[in-house]
Amino acid sequence: MQAEQFIIDVTEHNLTEVLEASRRMPVIVDFWADWCQPCQQMAPVLEKIVREQAGRVLLAKVNADQQQVIAGQFGVRSLPTLKLVYQGQLVAELSGLQTEAALRQWLAPVLGNPEEDEAAQEEAFLEQVRGAIAAGHGEQAEAVLRQTLAQEPDRHSLRALLVEYLLGDGRVQDAQSVLAEVAEDVDTLRPFRARFALLEEFAEAPVPLSELARQIDQPESPEKQAAALYTYGLQAAAAGQFRDGLEALLRLLRDHPGYREGVARAALLKVFDCLPKGDPLASEYRRKMFNYLY
Numbered sequence: 001m002q003a004e005q006f007i008i009d010v011t012e013h014n015l016t017e018v019l020e021a022s023r024r025m026p027v028i029v030d031f032w033a034d035w036c037q038p039c040q041q042m043a044p045v046l047e048k049i050v051r052e053q054a055g056r057v058l059l060a061k062v063n064a065d066q067q068q069v070i071a072g073q074f075g076v077r078s079l080p081t082l083k084l085v086y087q088g089q090l091v092a093e094l095s096g097l098q099t100e101a102a103l104r105q106w107l108a109p110v111l112g113n114p115e116e117d118e119a120a121q122e123e124a125f126l127e128q129v130r131g132a133i134a135a136g137h138g139e140q141a142e143a144v145l146r147q148t149l150a151q152e153p154d155r156h157s158l159r160a161l162l163v164e165y166l167l168g169d170g171r172v173q174d175a176q177s178v179l180a181e182v183a184e185d186v187d188t189l190r191p192f193r194a195r196f197a198l199l200e201e202f203a204e205a206p207v208p209l210s211e212l213a214r215q216i217d218q219p220e221s222p223e224k225q226a227a228a229l230y231t232y233g234l235q236a237a238a239a240g241q242f243r244d245g246l247e248a249l250l251r252l253l254r255d256h257p258g259y260r261e262g263v264a265r266a267a268l269l270k271v272f273d274c275l276p277k278g279d280p281l282a283s284e285y286r287r288k289m290f291n292y293l294y
Helices: 015-021 037-053 068-073 100-111 114-134 138-151 156-168 172-180 190-201 209-217 222-238 242-255 263-273 280-293
Strands: 007-009 027-032 058-063 081-086 089-095
Touching: 007 037, 015 027, 015 058, 027 037, 037 058, 037 100, 081 100, 089 100, 114 138, 114 156, 138 156, 156 172, 156 190, 172 190, 190 222, 190 263, 209 222, 222 242, 222 263, 242 263, 242 280, 263 280
Parallel strands: 007 058, 027 058
Antiparallel strands: 027 081, 081 089
């Protein structure tokens, strides 16, 4: 819709329709008159705010001289007067000439923060897709994600979910291709780049995790146990088993601190890079690592 569709003149003929619209979005009812200089000053500011909201609020302009019945119904005693109607109820009012800052503050309780609203909608969409994957509808979820990204390639949280799904499905090359479509370094995608680096490190001759676990539990020597802990830790992390991988590397740091000149610390840092910023698991194991180091 065009912004001007959200700025309308109100008469007795369309008043009911305007009030009904308040059940879908906040409605600013602006009472003004031609002779009212403050009204003329404030009108462009109000219209600017409404245009910025792009359909999140409706501006209903009432000429108080021509629509005296409506002005009387709303109890208007001076101009300019603003009435804020939402969900069919009068929720706020304001009289006199107002600054842009004052108008924005007045509207804030019902408009909220557009960026926060978008973030909430994004998270709701992600949860819906995750739910579809968990319910066994991975193919449909993948199709939705790919279609959405084709139209909006900068929605990196969706791309991250698609990469995560493909990795979980064992389709490493497909996941790499989806990630490669974004050249720039994006925080949301950085953990996957680190994870692919681990996958490449062991791509040529990966040892099954079950065999590595046996070598850890039944070591032929301390040196071989240390080597198994190191390899298990990084391969488990590359496979998405982050807690198991971190636990193995922490054990390496504890039991074999001198292995390969203290490589356990560097390996732990590699795994931390595979986790999202602020991930509780990373925070937990960073604390444990520092306890052993210091």
